[in-house]
Amino acid sequence: MKLVFSIVSALLIGMNVSFAQKNMLKGKVLDETNQAVPGVALILEGTVRGVQSDLSGSYTMRDIPEGDYVLKVNMLGYEEIKLPFSIKDAENRELNITLKEAPLSLDAFEFTVSRGIMGQERLPEVDRFRINAGKKNEVIRVGEINANLAMNNSRQIFSRTPGISIWENDGSGIQLGVAARGLNPNRSWEFNVRMNGYDITPDPMGYPEAYFTPPMEVVEQIEIVRGASSIQYGSQFGGLMNFVMRKPDKSKRFTFETLNTVGSNGLFSTFNYLGGTEGKWNYTAYYQKRVGNSWRDNSYFNTDHAHVEVNYAANNRLLIGLEMTYMTTESQQPGGLTDEQFNSDPRKSTRERNWFSTPWFIPALTAEYILTENTKLSWKAFGTFAERNSVGFMRPINQEDDLGNRQVDRDFYTTYGSEVRMITEYSLFGKSNTLAAGLRYFNGFIDRKQLGTGDNGTEMNFDLISGGVFRRDFDFTNINQAAFAENVFRFSNKWLLTTGLRYERISSNMEGLFNIVNEQEQILLPQNRTRNFLLVGIGSEYKITPSMEFYTNFSQAYRPVLISDLTPPATTDIIDENLQDSRGFNFDFGYRGAVQNWMKFDVGYFYLNYADRIGTIAQQNNDGTINQFRTNLGNSVSQGFEGYVEFDPVTALTKTSKFGYLHLFASLAFVDARYGDFATTSVREGVVVEGNLKGNRVENAPRKINRYGVTYRYNRFSVTWQLSDVGDAFSDASNTVAPNAASTVGLIPAYRVQDISASMDIKRKYILKAGVNNLTNEMYFTRRAGGYPGPGIMPGEGRTIYFTFGLKL
Structure with missing residues (x-):
């Protein structure tokens, strides 16, 4: 643990050194009624740089190399916007954005209802580095579920996911035992269990028992792709279970x-x-x-x-x-x-x-x-x-x-x-x-x-x-x-x-x-x-x-x-x-x-x-x-x-x-x-x-x-x-x-x-x-x-x- 926090401290010190900003892009994101829209993704197209608007609709992007860019603005339920702009060294640039509502689609519906209290969604057809099209899948938005997250109460967390059988014998919440479609729930071993896309079990191919479960208070979502995930992630009959x-x-x-x-x-x-x-x-x-x-x-x-x-x-x-x-x-x-x-x-x-x-x-x-x-x-x-x-x-x-x-x-x-x-x-x-x-x-x-x-x-x-x-x-x-x-x-x-x-x-x-x-x-x-x-x-x-x-x-x-x-x-x-x-x-x-x-x-x-x-x-x-x-x-x-x-x-x-x-x-x-x-x-x-x-x-x-x-x-x-x-x-x-x-x-x-x-x-x-x-x-x-x-x-x-x-x- 000392090693972990020493590394973090060094990285944070490095961040403080970098805070001498070269330039800045800022602005506000509003809807057609001039109401702030929080959670909007603002990305410099063709780069890895991006931020989100805060609760007041404001955003700030710092330390952008001098050059010409296109600011891509995405929010499900609204039309996508692309704004070309240029920025010079040490320049403060302001771009305010007004979003227009888009016609309802399946992906847009999944997101708009999730902003309320529905905690079950599905993955988009293509998501970052994977293909989900044509696959049965579920996304459990953990933070939007009323549940005893402190104890990792799996009966509540998986309540909206059909067919999940649960072994409820660990009152400590340390281990999770779930399965689907008649498979064995023993430490979720019929699932390919990952966290942020990488392995967390002792050996997915030799000893796949999941002894580690992250605290649900920090899990943003649980992604479940049924057996159709075998091509991209591995061959388990139960499919993929990924803690994000x-x-x-x-x-x-x-x-x-x-x-x-x-x-x-x-x-x-x-x-x-x-x-x-x-x-x-x-x-x-x-x-x-x-x-x-x-x-x-x-x-x-x-x-x-x-x-x-x-x-x-x-x-x-x-x-x-x-x-x-x-x-x-x-x-x-x-x-x-x-x-x-x-x-x-x-x-x-x-x-x-x-x-x-x-x-x-x-x-x-x-x-x-x-x-x-x-x-x-x-x-x-x-x-x-x-x-x-x-x-x-x-x-x-x-x-x-x-x-x-x-x-x-x-x-x-x-x-x-x-x-x-x-x-x-x-x-x-x-x-x-x-x-x-x-x-x-x-x-x-x-x-x-x-x-x-x-x-x-x-x-x-x-x-x-x-x-x-x-x-x-x-x-x-x-x-x-x-x-x-x-x-x-x-x-x-x-x-x-x-x-x-x-x-x-x-x-x-x-x-x-x-x-x-x-x-x-x-x-x-x-x-x-x-x-x-x-x-x-x-x-x-x-x-x-x-x-x-x-x-x-x-x-x-x-x-x-x-x-x-x-x-x-x-x-x-x-x-x-x-x-x-x-x-x-x-x-x-x-x-x-x-x-x-x-x-x-x-x-x-x-x-x-x-x-x-x-x-x-x-x-x-x-x-x-x-x-x-x-x-x-x-x-x-x-x-x-x-x-x-x-x-x-x-x-x-x-x-x-x-x-x-x-x-x-x-x-x-x-x-x-x-x-x-x-x-x-x-x-x-x-x-x-x-x-x-x-x-x-x-x-x-x-x-x-x-x-x-x-x-x-x-x-x-x-x-x-x-x-x-x-x-x-x-x-x-x-x-x-x-x-x-x-x-x-x-x-x-x-x-x-x-x-x-x-x-x-x-x-x-x-x-x-x-x-x-x-x-x-x-x-x-x-x-x-x-x-x-x-x-x-x-x-x-x-x-x-x-x-x-x-x-x-």
Whole structure:
């Protein structure tokens, strides 16, 4: 941390030196009624220089090299303006601008409603260095949602995004577990999880579990592109989930914000942010401290997050930046429950000595370069230096803690990577087309140390006892190279087609110590695998009106063989030498758009084919012995309906109102996720009995995921009520209904949970927020864990309240 803030201090000193300005362009942006228009983007065309208008409509752009320019003025909902001008050295130039309203289009509608209280948008067809046309996608505008952001309440944050299933077992808000379309929510590992466009997981291709989640108070938006993102970002079946952090304020030299939250179970959170723009520099930094006891007994969390970002316009064509993110956590894990314990008292805990910690450091260097007016380049270099540490009593939950030595497991992650992207606009047959292409390199190293003997205490301590060793100690290395190209062909103003290819090469190596039994070391058979393959994708959009369109997409996907797939539970297990990556595809067909300025919607059908799924079967050898064999066993198919609609009846009927506005939304999903031909075996009285999962529902896949809500807004006050209505799910592929003694398998019942949150902004300076989560104190759970952080039932949280006071300067 000292290194982080030393670098920031040096950069800020450099900024102060640069504040001796050469010249200045300033002015005001007004609409046709002479009202100020804040948030307008003002860019020097063909350069990386740009600012935004502030709340009074004023803008200032400093330190512009002498020359001739075109000032491009953009604001969705208004006509674009281009103003040529010249500026000399040491000249102060004033340009005032009047904007005219533009006819309503789908993109304009998405933005104009978002300036109210609708927190769900979609990505534009082409956005900076990527193509989104023809893809099902959602943008969650986090700052515009009434939610408990201090605790990263995912049930509220993803309320408007159809089909998102959530594991609600981490009351600390440290980790996020979400999925869609019948996939597993375990630490969001079926998503390609990124922040500001770069990796933040230990290894997207070898160990994609997302242990790090940024504080939602600093997240500007969450971008979700379903499986169609596989061509541009990677092959995950779930698609892309990208956290976009709040960018430096381009309208002020300095801005400061503090949000301080108190709540149930000793919650205290303080979030502090500063940022601004000065000449060629812009900067931002935040620090969050969150501490408290979760809803259950024997639970405690203490987290620190810090982030800095500094960008510098080296010249009119080149922008370079530095980002650094740091997290440290201390989390007491209450463990799981048996069904009997849950029914008696869900707050109960029989584990008081289990702890978890994930220190995380993510640096990134970025650069953007404008080659020509139509062609831009982007480069990102990034790394992750992190740990995953746990200590505790890990026996089945129906066994009493013997207060003996605890088990210590530790992972050490060291990764680095780089991505280069290019996007260009070109003309073909009189139509403008877009090509995006890129190259990627990633090197991930995981040092895994497990089954260590720790102390017999109760505090967080990951040291081994004197003379102790880790009985399992191996290394996993994964190198990934990729290249992609995707193109938008525009055949008319109504119809476009996207096509894309992605080439992947993955080289994996794993070796080391598997276990120590009776002082005899058992060495893991080295695993070396190299794979090369090609993915294809195609999509299309057809506009029925300027604000409504059909869209469809087909994109291939795959799930590489993970570190867990290559690690046998026992030395008698055998890994198939020809174990293949799981392959499949996503298909979407939908209709989305807007009705004037009072309703928007997105409804569609999806089909997800997940082939070559990996599993373990029993095999009987010629000598009568039985071993477990891990191989590709079969496939599953998820299909169903996803729909989202948001409606403002007041605007629809009266256009304007003195008494405020209502927004009603519904996010609906029906998911039928089932196994196809999938072989299984069991051992009965020493004999292998074969079976098949065909027709069984996929585990952890509710058939119904519906969320409803209503928001009332009056001036700067708003309040939101929402209901989450989620169907039942199975915890295992065999669809076991009755729980076992350890409660690791069995039915996960349906549940309904209500939340209410309110916010008020006073004079755009003081912020007040409050809310109640789980309003009716519903007792429910979303997960049966087989291991950490269980094992057993992981209850959701009961009723909690929170209050937030904030200040903006």
